[in-house]
Amino acid sequence: MLDMLSLLACLGCAQAAPVPVPAAPAAVDVELVLAVDISTSMDEREFALQRAGYVEALRHPDFIRAV
Numbered sequence: 001m002l003d004m005l006s007l008l009a010c011l012g013c014a015q016a017a018p019v020p021v022p023a024a025p026a027a028v029d030v031e032l033v034l035a036v037d038i039s040t041s042m043d044e045r046e047f048a049l050q051r052a053g054y055v056e057a058l059r060h061p062d063f064i065r066a067v
Contacts, residue, residue, distance in 0.1 A: 030067050
């Protein structure tokens with residue numbers, strides 16, 4: 001019986017705890033996700049190629065204008 005009372009008391013306290021209000025969503029032009037292969041199937045040369053590709057793409061004037 002004491003365990004049940006303890007449980008009910010904990011649930012009551014949990015419900016009384018303040019809950020943060022989520023922030024309003026921010027308006028954005030682009031939601032960009034970069035997927036990076038981190039598996040062991042790639043060697044160092046392929047990792048370097050992947051990184052260089054991201055750098056080149058993110059620095060490209062067309063990309064910068066679009067964002």
